[in-house]
Amino acid sequence: MAFFTSGTQSIPEIAESPRHIAVIMDGNGRWARKRFLPRVAGHERGVETIRNLVKCCVSKKVKYLTLFAFSSENWRRPADEVSFLMDLFMYALKREVVKLHKENIKLVVVGDRSRFDDALVAQIEASEQLTASNTGLVLTFATNYGGRWDILQAVNKMQLAIPQLTGFYQEDHLAPYLSMHYAPEPDLFIRTGGESRISNFLLWQLAYTELYFTDTLWPDFNEATFNLAIQSYQQRERRFGRTSEQLNESNTDTQE
Numbered sequence: 001m002a003f004f005t006s007g008t009q010s011i012p013e014i015a016e017s018p019r020h021i022a023v024i025m026d027g028n029g030r031w032a033r034k035r036f037l038p039r040v041a042g043h044e045r046g047v048e049t050i051r052n053l054v055k056c057c058v059s060k061k062v063k064y065l066t067l068f069a070f071s072s073e074n075w076r077r078p079a080d081e082v083s084f085l086m087d088l089f090m091y092a093l094k095r096e097v098v099k100l101h102k103e104n105i106k107l108v109v110v111g112d113r114s115r116f117d118d119a120l121v122a123q124i125e126a127s128e129q130l131t132a133s134n135t136g137l138v139l140t141f142a143t144n145y146g147g148r149w150d151i152l153q154a155v156n157k158m159q160l161a162i163p164q165l166t167g168f169y170q171e172d173h174l175a176p177y178l179s180m181h182y183a184p185e186p187d188l189f190i191r192t193g194g195e196s197r198i199s200n201f202l203l204w205q206l207a208y209t210e211l212y213f214t215d216t217l218w219p220d221f222n223e224a225t226f227n228l229a230i231q232s233y234q235q236r237e238r239r240f241g242r243t244s245e246q247l248n249e250s251n252t253d254t255q256e
């Protein structure tokens with residue numbers, strides 16, 4: 001059943017370290033251009049950053065890591081870059097999945113698979129099946145994913161499932177049909193590459209997420225820059241609509 005937490009419906013338990021981190025891995029092309037390399041060289045290097053970030057998350061006991069790998073708008077890129085990205089995703093899945101499985105990592109891919117070729121869909125399904133009962137880090141790749149696509153596909157599925165409810169939908173009717181229903185909403189969002197935008201990532205789920213933007217380009221993102229993001233998160237006051245005074249009062253209550 002759905003693991004539903006909603007920052008607008010109830011105040012979630014706030015842990016010292018983020019339980020769920022969602023990342024827009026941006027800046028690969030600029031990283032490569034700075035070195036007079038083709039843009040795709042940046043994507044290749046970006047895979048190494050993912051491998052290191054997964055290790056950091058495992059050691060920090062982060063439970064969910066969600067990575068934006070390809071947006072529904074990235075099809076607008078030159079055809080050769082798009083096909084390189086698809087091949088890279090396929091190749092990296094094939095190469096890494098056994099290692100991830102040994103580390104007890106559960107791999108999930110969210111997004112619209114209808115535009116992927118059969119071999120990629122088969123690889124995704126096999127990777128998800130192999131790691132399905134793992135209990136460690138849940139590593140989600142959002143691939144051909146868009147926040148608006150997600151909300152609309154959820155609305156369509158919900159209407160088919162509960163047609164008698166037309167016009168009276170509430171959050172918890174919709175939530176089980178959203179792609180990431182199995183995870184709590186992200187505590188921390190990180191975007192590398194210097195842009196301060198969401199680019200149609202998890203629109204619904206980021207309602208109360210702490211946002212962190214860094215100029216570091218994705219291939220340069222490492223344990224030290226990751227720790228800066230965590231430190232920034234730990235300095236935030238997550239109010240969920242309440243006042244600072246209310247938070248301080250409830251802290252004193254629990255200390256007494």
Ligand code: IPE
Binds near residue numbers: 026028029070071193
């Ligand atoms: C992010 O890096 C990777 C994907 C979108 C797949 P970019 O390719 O967007 O890199 P920049 O933003 O052009 O530097």
Ligand code: IPE
Binds near residue numbers: 025069074197
């Ligand atoms: C967002 O990066 C998508 C991914 C990282 C997969 P983009 O580079 O595509 O975002 P925009 O176009 O600059 O907003």
Ligand code: MG
Binds near residue numbers: 026027028193
């Ligand atoms: Mg970009």
